[in-house]
Amino acid sequence: MNTRSYRSKIGRLPFAVRNELNERIRDGKSGAEILVWLNCLPAVKKVMRELKTSIVNAQNLTDWRSSGYADWLEDQKDADRIRRLAEVSQTLAAAAGGNVAGVGCSIATAKIMDALESADEEKIADLSTALVKLRASENAAQKVALAEEKNALAKEQLELSRAKFERDTTRLFIKWAQSKDALALATDKRLGSDEKTERLGRLMFGDLWEGAEDGR
Amino acid sequence: MNLKQLIIAFLAPRDPAAYPAAAIAQRINTSRMLDRRCTVDEVENALRSLHKMEMVGMNINKLDDSPVWQITPNGFQEWAITGKVTVV
Numbered sequence: 584m585n586t587r588s589y590r591s592k593i594g595r596l597p598f599a600v601r602n603e604l605n606e607r608i609r610d611g612k613s614g615a616e617i618l619v620w621l622n623c624l625p626a627v628k629k630v631m632r633e634l635k636t637s638i639v640n641a642q643n644l645t646d647w648r649s650s651g652y653a654d655w656l657e658d659q660k661d662a663d664r665i666r667r668l669a670e671v672s673q674t675l676a677a678a679a680g681g682n683v684a685g686v687g688c689s690i691a692t693a694k695i696m697d698a699l700e701s702a703d704e705e706k707i708a709d710l711s712t713a714l715v716k717l718r719a720s721e722n723a724a725q726k727v728a729l730a731e732e733k734n735a736l737a738k739e740q741l742e743l744s745r746a747k748f749e750r751d752t753t754r755l756f757i758k759w760a761q762s763k764d765a766l767a768l769a770t771d772k773r774l775g776s777d778e779k780t781e782r783l784g785r786l787m788f789g790d791l792w793e794g795a796e797d798g799r
Numbered sequence: 800m801n802l803k804q805l806i807i808a809f810l811a812p813r814d815p816a817a818y819p820a821a822a823i824a825q826r827i828n829t830s831r832m833l834d835r836r837c838t839v840d841e842v843e844n845a846l847r848s849l850h851k852m853e854m855v856g857m858n859i860n861k862l863d864d865s866p867v868w869q870i871t872p873n874g875f876q877e878w879a880i881t882g883k884v885t886v887v
Contacts, residue, residue: 602882655882662885665812673815686858689817689869696816 592639593647597626604647605655614644665700671711672696759787800884802845805832807854809886810870811878817858817869820846830886849874 593601600621607617621627622638631638669692676691699707759765768774768782784792800808805827810818824842827833846868849855854874860867870878878884 598881658884661887662812662883665885665887669813669816686817689815689858690860690867693813693816693818696813
């Protein structure tokens with residue numbers, strides 16, 4: 584623990600310096616780099632003067648790695664474990680309903696945390712797995728529901744388009760049924776069906792009919 | 800570490816959980832991270848002081864009208880700066 588007292592040179596340095604030193608070791612800085620940085624700090628020089636000793640050396644750093652640094656790493660693991668439990672607890676509290684940011688949810692999170700912290704790791708792992716599965720099945724169900732909603736929307740749009748097409752065609756029929764030219768073409772017995780379609784198309788849509796020719 | 804630092808070391812990793820002072824005192828005593836046992840009154844005083852420094856927030860548990868305490872962003876930042884010491 585960082586609260587333990589250490590009798591080594593590094594162990595007697597201020598808490599903040601030891602903390603930064605631990606972070607540098609964790610980040611993979613070399614021993615030489617760390618020693619240069621450490622021995623230049625005024626706080627370190629002051630402690631070394633008080634201890635009437637020389638600078639922090641490579642052996643001191645090696646000793647620290649197996650004592651204070653190892654303890655610090657354990658502390659970080661504890662912090663990570665508690666943070667994970669807090670996340671699970673918050674998820675469970677939120678799942679019970681209510682406002683996630685509300686006081687009730689924070690109190691419920693604390694109660695769940697108490698229960699989880701006193702449970703063994705295996706039970707917590709089982710609970711996490713169950714939660715992950717539950718969430719995955721919820722997500723899958725949501726995806727299906729979304730796809731169904733999308734299909735229903737597409738069908739609705741198709742029906743709307745067809746209704747519009749039918750209405751537009753009916754309007755066109757009413758309009759062109761009053762045209763003598765169109766009526767003559769439609770009733771001309773000398774023309775075949777294709778020819779009538781072609782000529783009526785040209786009459787009704789002009790140049791646009793040419794463009795639509797390929798799509799017929 | 801002093802009592803205020805230990806309160807932060809208890810509340811911060813458990814964010815957003817909110818605890819009454821008695822629960823915080825009990826957990827700090829169980830952890831044996833303070834070189835003596837602390838009382839609920841001491842923890843309440845320390846919490847009020849941390850509240851003035853905006854490191855903890857106070858809310859009322861509507862079930863029994865008792866205060867519950869949780870970490871604030873300032874408190875969380877302080878916890879990170881001081882090495883994330885955790886009261887387990």
